[in-house]
Amino acid sequence: MKGSECVSYYTILQNGLVIDPEKGGIERRDIGIIDGQLADVKDVLAQGINIHYINVDGAYIAPGFIDLHVHVFKDATTLGIEADLVGIEQGVTTIVDAGSAGYDNYQLLKDTVIQQSQTEVLAFLNIARQGLGAGLSELADPTQLMTLEEAKEIFAHEPQIVGLKARMSGSVVKEQGIAPLKHTRLVADALHKPIMVHIGNPPPYLNEIFPLLTKGDIITHAFHGKKHGILNEQGYLIEEAIKALQRGVLFDVGHGTSSFSYETLRKFKTSYTQPFSISTDIYINNYDNPVGSLMLTMSKLLALGFTLEEVVRAVTIQAAEAIGLTEQGTLKIGTRADITIFTFHDKPTNLVDSEGVVLTTNRVLQPQMTIRNGKVVFRQ
Ligand SMILES: [Zn+2]
Structure with a gap:
């Protein structure tokens, strides 16, 4: 993960695999943010200078x-x-x-x-x-x-x-x-x-x-x-x-x-x-x-x-x-930029349910970066 913690008005998340629940599928594309809201990347680029680029290096990007x-x-x-x-x-x-x-x-x-x-x-x-x-x-x-x-x-x-x-x-x-x-x-x-x-x-x-x-x-x-x-x-x-x-x-x-x-x-x-x-x-x-x-x-x-x-x-x-939320759970342009970025931790892991039953898996989700209102509030 690269990119600084600085807060910018204009941000582009680059090189992510985007999971957009409304569009379906997983696609490699950039995500734009203007002033805490999701924005068209073209509109962010149109601002010219002062864009904060965050390279997520192939991690998954989803709504928060x-x-x-x-x-x-x-x-x-x-x-x-x-x-x-x-x-x-x-x-x-x-x-x-x-x-x-x-x-x-x-x-x-x-x-x-x-x-x-x-x-x-x-x-x-x-x-x-x-x-x-x-x-x-x-x-x-x-x-x-x-x-x-x-x-x-x-x-x-x-x-x-x-x-x-x-x-x-x-x-x-x-x-x-x-x-x-x-x-x-x-x-x-x-x-x-x-x-x-x-x-x-x-x-x-x-x-x-x-x-x-x-x-x-x-x-x-x-x-x-x-x-x-x-x-x-x-x-x-x-x-x-x-x-x-x-x-x-x-x-x-x-x-x-x-x-x-x-x-x-x-x-x-x-x-x-x-x-x-x-x-x-x-x-x-x-x-x-x-x-x-x-x-x-x-x-x-x-x-x-x-x-x-x-x-x-x-x-x-x-x-x-x-629960009737319209600003969350979506990647729609104009909604609040709450975003979850994660990868897979690729190591055999035992996962237990409430009955004590164990499943072993290689696919464990791991948080990498959390964005709230367009700002990075956590990174691994
Ligand atoms: Zn409870």
């Missing part, structure tokens, strides 16, 4: 990667990890904190993380008012749910909040069952915002959860390896899952400590072609093992036979559309 599920709220939860460590330093330009914060402590997330990070940090607001700040059974007490009035108020004032989070597993909801999701549904409908629903160990069961989800909602941990998941005993999607996909519900990986199984995704891949998003559910305890990073998670999917274009789409256009 988006991780829809992370936990970065260090001050209020014990699991929060440093945002830039899992963001720009891993080639991820936008991360979405998935429910660490709720109505009562969102301001602290904003003050201590969102406004302090070079990574763009967005949030799914937990329907529980303390988020994960008061333990991990946050939906067990119905008096602790955010009201519709509170939700309207906070969504109106906080543009970084992109949706709601509800964790629907037995240990979280306790005696409440499906009730917290019904309440989340009412709030989401009034706000026209998506719900990210975590699935795990029942109850509630998926045949209660999925019918409550609609176009634009996101099911994270979709490919976990626990009992009562998206697949039946024959390895096909359960009826409610098929219907949810048909309605436009999005599956999301949400790797996490215990929520990603190669076997589940392999079976899904054998019979279904619906696109999904790839996210990490990264936090302090799974950063070393088994999650690692978004690129490592993407590498696991490459090892399962997904193509490079597919895994890049899953963290760019797919993720951006899921």
Whole structure:
């Protein structure tokens, strides 16, 4: 990698292999940037002098990667990890904190993380008012749910909040069952915002959860390896899952400590072609093992036979559309120049899923350079 760290109004990224999810394919071409936005290379050249050239030496260039599920709220939860460590330093330009914060402590997330990070940090607001700040059974007490009035108020004032989070597993909801999701549904409908629903160990069961989800909602941990998941005993999607996909519900990986199984995704891949998003559910305890990073998670999917274009789409256009982002996840001229540059680390590497299953691969993505708003904010 050559090129200086200087910030220039006019930049050209040279000699990259560009993966443009909207155009398809991988092509060697240059990328222009003017004043923090993607620009036609001809328009940059027309400026004549004072152009900052960055030679990326055959590395891949893609829209900045988006991780829809992370936990970065260090001050209020014990699991929060440093945002830039899992963001720009891993080639991820936008991360979405998935429910660490709720109505009562969102301001602290904003003050201590969102406004302090070079990574763009967005949030799914937990329907529980303390988020994960008061333990991990946050939906067990119905008096602790955010009201519709509170939700309207906070969504109106906080543009970084992109949706709601509800964790629907037995240990979280306790005696409440499906009730917290019904309440989340009412709030989401009034706000026209998506719900990210975590699935795990029942109850509630998926045949209660999925019918409550609609176009634009996101099911994270979709490919976990626990009992009562998206697949039946024959390895096909359960009826409610098929219907949810048909309605436009999005599956999301949400790797996490215990929520990603190669076997589940392999079976899904054998019979279904619906696109999904790839996210990490990264936090302090799974950063070393088994999650690692978004690129490592993407590498696991490459090892399962997904193509490079597919895994890049899953963290760019797919993720951006899921939360209504138009400036991110794209290489369209005139949009914000958030760019991820990466190579392959060509050495046999063992990649483990949440079930302890190991795949050995030579193709591991490695971040080389991260650009936010047209500026180099990280380089290897
Ligand atoms: Zn999570």
